[in-house]
Amino acid sequence: MCAKLHLRIPSFQLKIWRWTRSSREENPSESTVHDQARTSGPLSASDFKHQSRVDQLIRENRRVKQIDISIEIGISQERVHHIITNHLGYRKVSARWGPRMLTxxxxxxxxxxxxxxxxxxxxxxxxxxxxxxxxxxxxxxxxxxxSKQQSKEYRDKTSPSPKKFKxxxxxxxxxxxxxxxxxxxxxxxxxxxxxxxxxxxxxxxxxxxxxxxxxxxxxxxxxxxxxxxxxxxxxxxxxxxxxxxxxxxxxxxxxxxxxxxxxxxxxxxxxxxxxxxxxxxxxxxxxxxxxxxxxxxxxxxxxxxxxxxxxxxxxxxxxx
Missing domain, CATH: 3.30.420.10 (Ribonuclease H-like superfamily/Ribonuclease H)
Incomplete structure (x- = not known):
């Protein structure tokens, strides 16, 4: 009794095979490599609605984490980061030490x-x-x-960042x-x-x-x-x-x-x-x-x- 041989075909090769097979069955004069019209536009997690919601959450809590925003509004953390940096222009900075709280x-x-x-x-x-x-x-x-200013030095893009110990x-x-x-x-x-x-x-x-x-x-x-x-x-x-x-x-x-x-x-x-x-x-x-x-x-x-x-x-x- 001979056992069947199962071959794992890479996904990209499988897609190419299916596309080639379907193109043979179609009339060459009617085939196209462009996307076909869809019944509705593609969904986007970076639209104005999501931007407004992210902006609202940041204004309510300036220390909010991106993962918490992602869970709150139901989009990926990558999209949250994209909205914060590219659309809203926020950056997270550390507080500086001051000599005294001024009245x-x-x-x-x-x-x-x-x-x-x-x-x-x-x-x-x-x-x-x-x-x-x-x-x-x-x-x-x-x-x-x-000081940090004194320890600055020039490095090219491929060089590792210098380390400074306390x-x-x-x-x-x-x-x-x-x-x-x-x-x-x-x-x-x-x-x-x-x-x-x-x-x-x-x-x-x-x-x-x-x-x-x-x-x-x-x-x-x-x-x-x-x-x-x-x-x-x-x-x-x-x-x-x-x-x-x-x-x-x-x-x-x-x-x-x-x-x-x-x-x-x-x-x-x-x-x-x-x-x-x-x-x-x-x-x-x-x-x-x-x-x-x-x-x-x-x-x-x-x-x-x-x-x-x-x-x-x-x-x-x-x-x-």
């Missing part, structure tokens, strides 16, 4: 101060910016990992105090770990700054611009500023995004490794000497743009 009063105060500063700039123009001497303090670690800053660090203007660095101080800045130390720094300004900015009327840290706003500091003849610009609350040292200068000091405190001091001073006046002038110009952005965003943080 409506804080936002109003930030807007008012930025308008006041812009009014001074509109009145005096570049002369106003050339008078500004800005300063701040920042910890400089013996090892500080690169690394923490070293415990050893020094405190850098720096004052600078549109022409360059005016005064720097470096304190070893365990020497925090208080009002008395900050007043001493201001006295050194004033003496330095008399030597390197002889004909310049200087206006200090620093943040609202406690040593910068104490009664002792305000009294010293008056006696030294240093005018101070108002600074918005929680305004690290509007302080030139924080958004322009200090991030560029990351991504280095040092062995001793002396290495840190030498590296920072060398870095300051290598920068041209154009480098510092660009930063002072950027703060004007940030004042405008803060007003446009009704006092909210300026991220970039």
């Amino acid at each position: 409506p009063q804080m936002k109003l105060q930030r807007v008012q101060i930025c308008r006041e500063l812009l009014a001074k700039f509109d009145e005096d123009g570049e002369d106003f910016l050339r008078q500004v001497v800005t300063g701040d303090e920042s910890w400089v670690h013996h090892f500080d990992p690169e 690394v923490f800053s070293s415990a050893r660090k020094v405190l850098l105090t720096i004052f600078w203007d549109s022409e360059g660095v005016v005064h720097t101080e470096i304190l070893e770990q365990g020497n925090p800045v208080n009002s008395t130390k900050y007043v001493n720094t201001l006295e050194k700054l004033k003496a330095r300004l008399r030597r390197v900015r002889i004909e310049k009327v200087s206006i200090t611009y620093h943040d609202n840290a406690r040593p910068h706003t104490s009664l002792e500091t305000r009294t010293a500023l008056d006696s030294l003849g240093l005018r101070t610009l108002p600074h918005p609350p929680y305004g690290r995004d509007l302080a030139p040292s924080d958004f322009f200068l200090f991030p560029k000091l990351k991504g280095n490794r040092y062995e001793t405190d002396e290495d840190v001091k030498n590296a920072v001073l060398s870095w300051c000497r290598d920068k041209t006046a154009v480098f510092f002038a660009d930063s002072i110009q950027q703060v004007v743009r940030r004042w405008r952005l803060c007003i446009e965003r009704d006092g909210d943080y300026v991220e970039k």
Whole structure:
């Protein structure tokens, strides 16, 4: 008894065989390779009705998942993704960390101060910016990992994406105090770990700054611009500023995004490794000497743009 031999024919070959057989049975003059007319149009899951429903679900819950939308309205997840990206133009983004949740009063105060500063700039123009001497303090670690911006590198399309592992800053660090203007660095101080800045130390720094300004900015009327840290706003500091003849610009609350040292200068000091405190001091001073006046002038110009952005965003943080 011979067993029947079953052969599995690929589906595409079977379709070709059926099409060839049917074409032989038809009159060649009447056959066509075009689609025949249908009684109804093809169904679509991307029509206006489905787009409106997807848009409604997203507006109700900005964190809704595509799989949940797919189940809710009965279309494939692939169609949901197509509607969201190609028709509605949505993109899912992560929240950014902010220093503090700003209250409506804080936002109003930030807007008012930025308008006041812009009014001074509109009145005096570049002369106003050339008078500004800005300063701040920042910890400089013996090892500080690169920021995301610093670790960017060019890759071609076939290269794998680079990986970046989480690394923490070293415990050893020094405190850098720096004052600078549109022409360059005016005064720097470096304190070893365990020497925090208080009002008395900050007043001493201001006295050194004033003496330095008399030597390197002889004909310049200087206006200090620093943040609202406690040593910068104490009664002792305000009294010293008056006696030294240093005018101070108002600074918005929680305004690290509007302080030139924080958004322009200090991030560029990351991504280095040092062995001793002396290495840190030498590296920072060398870095300051290598920068041209154009480098510092660009930063002072950027703060004007940030004042405008803060007003446009009704006092909210300026991220970039």
